Amino acid sequence: MTEPRYEQHVAAGAVAAQGPNATATVNHYYGTRLPTIDALPAPAAPDTAWLMAQPSRLLDARSHVVPFIGRTAELERLQQWRDARDARLSVLLLHAPGGQGKTRLATEFAELSRSPGLPAAERWEVLQAGFRGGPPGPAPSPPAGRAGVLLVVDYADRWAYSELEHLLADPVLHQQRPTRVLLIGRTVRWFAALRAELADRRADAGDLLLPSLDEDRLRMFTAARDRYGASDLYGLPDPADVEPPASLGRRDFGLTLNLHMAALVSVDARARGKRLSLAEPHELSAYLLDREYRAWQRLFDAGGQGQDYRTRPAVMAKTVFTAALTGAVDHDTGLAALRSLDLPGHPQDLLLDHRFCYPPSERELVLEPLYPDRLAEDFLGLLTPGHDVSAYDPDPWTSGVPAALLNGELRPTVSPRAVTFLASAADRCAHCLDLAKVLNNLGDPAPRPGPRGARPRGHAGGRRPVPAAGARPPHGGPPRARGRTPPAGPGPGPGPGGGARRHPRGDRAVPAAGRDRHSRRTHGHGDPAGQDRPDAGPPRALRGSRYRGGAGCARPRRDR
Missing domain, CATH: 1.10.8 (Helicase, Ruva Protein; domain 3)
Known part of the structure; x- marks a missing residue:
């Protein structure tokens, strides 16, 4: 008797099983953020003419314009962690307020770890983790004869807990060789739940706080x-x-x-x-x-002389405001974001002109945000009504932007960055608290896919520090999302006693059985205010003003 022959053609992303006792395993990915691992590119300085077209580009950590200086003690600490033989897998969180130099330090450490001047047996294979919009391809196979594998994860505080779990289960991290995972973020509170997970995996976990500069x-x-x-x-x-x-x-x-x-x-x-x-x-x-405004004006003027550019500076300001919240995304998501905001002009033209001003580091993406992040946060504050800086005219249009981006189909794609920046802006600029109130109405629905092909960038080549999740905000901080704030204490996961915990916004309780699901969604969506951010006195233009803070931004008042 001839055995039956089974043949089936299955489309990518589908699953099928045929024959007696056949089974199939289905992996569900909610949304479109799929962790990937690839080789960390070597630093390369961009063309100087491009850098000088907008001087703020010189500050982007990815540009590597200024040589690395100082941080000798921290580099030694990182090298000791890397070379320790206490455990095959070891994870270290490098954390500090935004602008402290975490990404440059991590990049310098990575380059030292794979320096061609080292003997081959002492060189490490250096990888990076990020996100892609399609099914992840195979992770690179580190060559034999290397000292071990070093994985760098920038913006780790933007990853969901389940995404970090998925990343840490990647086979490339579980080969018989020393493996080190360097996470980079602004705060440490969210790390507690991951430490527990790593303990179950018999992996070491620690943290390194990057101190403020003094002598250098x-x-x-x-x-x-x-x-x-x-x-x-x-x-x-x-x-x-x-x-x-x-x-x-x-x-x-x-x-x-x-x-x-x-x-x-x-x-x-x-x-x-x-x-x-x-x-x-x-x-x-x-x-x-x-200087940014001047660049937009010059391009608009050149458009009248035949340059392929047509966006007025006021409209470009709205587009830059939008990009500060969405971050770099795929073309379809960028179109959907601009259409949801009903900006003047055709969304395709806006994307083209914005791309002209801010070319994305990944060429298939659009809406590259303003760098560095601190500059983007100040821009959010200046365009938001409520400040009294006469030199900058706020735009009432901004009040509806967060709700438009976070209450629709774009939410799964843009919320990790948007929530982070809204809360951070509210921490630095008191009048942005109203802008952040949309977080109070987000609810907590089950994850759902974003727009087709949505591809948020999970690492910046990372290189730009972001406000981290989990920091305690001043005087209660910006209004928090319903059901999205982890409980106070060591971490967002369940405590040892089981049972229910109080809902952060009232008397409702989250059952113990739902805590893991709840914590996985909330990781990266807490308050990213950055409690260690240094206070700043008022600029001259603001002295005597009730708004005391950044460039046109109010420092949150502590006397309430």
């Missing part, structure tokens, strides 16, 4: 000033003539980003024949944002 401030400012003033950039005759701010000892200048911003603004002003005295770090944002 002048050296870092000098290195950045000399690089920006070099002949291939601003071409100053003698960059040493540019003096550091008199307020360099302020707490705010403990951030690497603020030191680089101060150097860039000072060099830019000197190249234009100006002498600035910027006493407050947040005045630097205002200066750089003025």
